[in-house]
Structures are given as structure tokens and as C-alpha cells.
Amino acid sequence: MRIIANKQNTSEKILTIGTVVVILVIWFVATTFIWVDPKLVPSPQSVWTALVDIIQNGYKNYTLLQHIGASIQRLVIAFLVATVIAAPLGLTSGYNAKVRAIFELVIEFYRPLPPLAYYTILVLWLGIENKSKIALLFLACFAPIYISCVSAVIKIKEDYINSAYTVGANKWQVFIHVIFPACLPDMFTGLRTALGVGYTTLVSAEMVAARSGMGWMVLDASRFLRSDIIFLGIIIMGITGILLDKSIQVIEHKVVPWKGKE
Structure with missing residues (x-):
């Protein structure tokens, strides 16, 4: 095999x-x-030249690593905070219908809203610096994690829970030893979805109000018709997105080794 x-x-x-x-x-x-028009689609050679130039000289007072680091820092902070809050709340909401009734309507209300629709409010409240961006990313990541956790709890077979009660387990033991492990596969799916949504939202936020980051670099380059830098930024964002997703998959394989196996 x-x-x-x-x-x-x-x-x-x-x-x-x-x-x-x-x-x-x-x-x-x-x-x-x-x-195709070289102004619209640059050659691989010109994109490579742009990469070498930015590595050596930076772009608009920031090095390439600083642009990448600024984007990743915003995303990782928001993602971790959302995970710490949304996962326990989602599991609790799935386990307790009363808790779910309190939070579900609020989350379902803002979840379909375009992030940029309420980002202007966050900018007014928190300014254009990292606080507003992290808050926006937190909200973007929160909903997928919460919903995946609630759905994971709800679809657990009652036979598993009843069997645990039969052998003398209390509610806390059932939650820790039955519900939580059974929810892990769906939780990691929610985490990967949240990370993707958060990354997309991050680029949009940096295009609206920022002075550093990959999204800002791409938008600034577009003003000067620098398609080579635009393509470079898109490629870097795609690669970093893949690496972030792979990192979650690696953790998933360690934490949930039984996923996909009978």
C-alpha cells in the first residue's frame, strides 16, 4: 500500500x-x-529583472522583505486571534443551542458583507495603520472558523455522545474526548478557508489605505503602468499564500493523522 x-x-x-x-x-x-502588448503582460525576463532590482534597492523606501513581512504580520496576528476566539466559541455554540442563538445572527449578518464596505468605518475608528487592518482581517477570518466549528459539532453522531455517557463520562469529558477530536478535521478546513479569505481581504485593505505591504506595492505600481512589478507582486502573493496554506496542512497531518483514513 x-x-x-x-x-x-x-x-x-x-x-x-x-x-x-x-x-x-x-x-x-x-x-x-x-x-500580447508588453505593457499589459511583461516577459518573464522583465519580471525577474524587477525582482532583482527590488531586492537590491527596495521599493518606495521599503525592502521586499519588509513589504512581505508587513503583510504576513497583519495576517498572522489577525488569524491567530480569530482562531483563539472563534474556535472555542464555535464549538460551544454547536454544543449549546442557547449560545448559538446569541451569536449566530450577528455573524450571519456581517459575514456576507463585502469587507471593504465596513472597512471605512474601521479606518474612522482605528485609523489607517495596522489596527484597522488587523481588525478587518479578524472579522474576515472569524466567520469561516466559527461556522466550521458549529457545523462540525452539529453533525457528530449522537451515538458517540450517548456511548460516552453510558460509560460514565460527564459533559466536560464528552466535550474533550469525543466532540473536540471529532471536530478537528472540519476545524482545519475552516482554518484553511479563513486564511484564504483573510489573505484576499488583506490585499484589498492594503490597496485602500496603506503605506507598505504587497497589496500596496501592486496598487502603487499600477499607477505607473509597471506591469512587471504588478506581476511580481501577484506571483509573490500567490507563493506566500501557498506556503501559509501548506503550513496549516502540515500541522493538520500532525494533529489529525486519521483524517481520510478508514
Whole structure:
């Protein structure tokens, strides 16, 4: 079974690498033969040149690492705070209908709202610095985590809970040893969703009011038609997003080793 699994993983990696190579080749050919306007789609060489230049000289008084670090710092702080608050509250709400009745309407009210719709209010309250951005990201990450936790608790089979009570477990023991482990797979799905929503919201927030960060860099470059920097920023944001998601998957494999296994 392990040999088969290893072969499958190898074939999947080959397909992934092949997809990236095909995209790069198409990009290189299209820009080399000028099938598209270079102002709209820069060549890979110009994007690489922009990367080297920004690494050496920075961009608008900040180094590339400072731009990336500013974005990641805002996202990670908001994500961790949202996880610490939303996960216990979501589990409790799923376990207790009265608690769910208190919070569910409020969360369902703001969840479908576009983040930028209420970001202006946060800017007025907290200013254009990191406080307003972290608050916005907190709200963006909170709802997916809360909803995934509530849903995970609700769908647990009652037979599991009744069996625990039958052998003498109290409510706290049932929560810790039955409900919480059963909810972990769905919780990590919610965490990954929240991280993606938070990253998207972060870029939008930096495009509205910021002086550093990847989103701000892309927006500022667009004002001067620097498509090479725009593409560079998009590529870096995509790569960092993948790395952040992979980090959660690594933790998930350690914490929930039974996920996907019968």
C-alpha cells in the first residue's frame, strides 16, 4: 500500500511541476513573439529583472522583505486571534443551542458583507495603520472558523455522545474526548478557508489605505503602468499564500493523522 501511495504522490508531483512548466513556456513564448502588448503582460525576463532590482534597492523606501513581512504580520496576528476566539466559541455554540442563538445572527449578518464596505468605518475608528487592518482581517477570518466549528459539532453522531455517557463520562469529558477530536478535521478546513479569505481581504485593505505591504506595492505600481512589478507582486502573493496554506496542512497531518483514513 505504501508503494502504491508513493507512486501516486510522485505522479501527482510530476503533474504539478508539468503544469507550472507549461504555464511558464506559454508565458515566455507569448511575450517573446509579442502576441500580447508588453505593457499589459511583461516577459518573464522583465519580471525577474524587477525582482532583482527590488531586492537590491527596495521599493518606495521599503525592502521586499519588509513589504512581505508587513503583510504576513497583519495576517498572522489577525488569524491567530480569530482562531483563539472563534474556535472555542464555535464549538460551544454547536454544543449549546442557547449560545448559538446569541451569536449566530450577528455573524450571519456581517459575514456576507463585502469587507471593504465596513472597512471605512474601521479606518474612522482605528485609523489607517495596522489596527484597522488587523481588525478587518479578524472579522474576515472569524466567520469561516466559527461556522466550521458549529457545523462540525452539529453533525457528530449522537451515538458517540450517548456511548460516552453510558460509560460514565460527564459533559466536560464528552466535550474533550469525543466532540473536540471529532471536530478537528472540519476545524482545519475552516482554518484553511479563513486564511484564504483573510489573505484576499488583506490585499484589498492594503490597496485602500496603506503605506507598505504587497497589496500596496501592486496598487502603487499600477499607477505607473509597471506591469512587471504588478506581476511580481501577484506571483509573490500567490507563493506566500501557498506556503501559509501548506503550513496549516502540515500541522493538520500532525494533529489529525486519521483524517481520510478508514
